[in-house]
Amino acid sequence: MNAPVSSADALRAALAGLLDGLPPKAAAQAVERLIANYRGRTPTDAPVLRDRSDVAAYAAYRMPATFEAVRTALEAFAAAAPGWVPGGHVDVGGGTGAATWAVHATWPGERPVTVLDWAEPALALGRELAAGHPGLRAARWQRARIGQALTLESTDLVTVSYVLNELTPADRAALVDTAASAARAVVIVEPGTPDGYARVLQARERLVAAGFRIAAPCPHGAACPIAPGTDWCHFSARVSRSSLHRQVKGGSLAYEDEKFSYVAAARFPVAPVPARVVRRPQIRKGQVLLDLCETEPALRRATVTKRHGDLYKAARDADWGDAWPPADEQRR
Structure with a gap:
């Protein structure tokens, strides 16, 4: 009997066909621009992913890394909430859906899933990639402006991954408050940089103020013990590189380490690590x-x-x- 295919392997297989038809030069140019946006500090009110070329480059370059970072955060959350399984999931700013794949990898099974993003090309490709996944093919891919005007229906789990860096401070605060009002559990992931950690810390404070219990990574819900400006809390996830990924970055290693910061919180009792x-x-x-x-x-x-x-x-x-x-x- 063949072993079941993991979500990570299924995602790589879904991306493989996409990479076959992607011109390397165009992909490299799109990836370079996306890296500049990813690392930049200037919020944008326009979609970062403009067309299919951008989206394909993003999926090849960023989707596996986002998947591994979010899955690592979700596994820590699941360990703090044993026995809990989300009955529904909303992925805010989900783009091509990496977090939805990570949620299914953590809690297999079918559930209502909605992916919200303002970039229609990203949603279209995400829908295409998920079409072959039994747990995701029924997901809703819905265009939405991510900001102060966003409304969310009640759900068990809301994920917000690599989104806060694209928003103004006012939109960030509004998004976290909206997620907190709609969900029983919220997981937020940002790049593992000092600025990414600062955004996660601000979100963490808002979640605690809204009555959420911190499940991970912190062993407590009190103020972070790191003295401001001296260090930042972040973690690392091992990511397998695609051939395009290696080509664009000029590297020979078959993997890289994705640095990320995160917070996972819930309205129900959780058991953080000692x-x-x-x-x-x-x-x-x-x-x-x-x-x-x-x-x-x-x-x-x-x-x-x-x-x-x-x-x-x-x-x-x-x-x-x-x-x-x-x-x-x-x-x-």
Whole structure:
């Protein structure tokens, strides 16, 4: 019997046909412009994705990275809310639908799904890519202006990924408030930059003020213990590169690491981790250094040595973004 195809593999397969007909030069030019928008600081009131060439370049270059970042955030949320499964999902500013694929990867099964975006070419391609996915082919792809005039129907889960950086401060605040009023759970993902973290932190504050409980990545719902301007909270997801991705970026590696910041919150009880690894662990001879955000709230560097036995083995296997201690150690 053949093993079931994962959502990540299904997404790569759906993108493969798209890449076959994409002229490399046109794709490279479109990707360069999209990178400038992605990294830029100037909000725009016009769609970033203008036509099919732009959308195809975006799907090839950004969709796998967005998928992996959102899936990582959703997995952390799911661990804090075991047994909870969203009955419906609205993806705001979802473009070609990477977050909808990530939601299905986290909670398989069919559910009402609506993707909202102001770029019709992105919605059209997203619909095309999802047509072959049993859990997504019935999704609604709806054009909407993302901003203060946006209204949302009640739903279980709202995702907002890589959208806040495209909005004015007033539109960002309005979007977070609208999501909070409509959903039982909200997950927001932004680029893992100081500015991206600042936008996530502002959204986190609004969600807490609206009565939401923080599920991840924070072990607490209190103020972030990072002193403003000294550092920023972000994480990393491993992304497999497509051939176009490697060609455009001039790289030879088959993967790259996507840096992202996020917050996941819910109106229902959640169980955040006791602590989370917030930097890549440093493995040295006979010891592992772990930078932790803890429940207090506080930031602390923990040193785990061989004399800690099984905990030392767990520390050597720990990764950036993991809960600490591991679940099996928490049960002991």
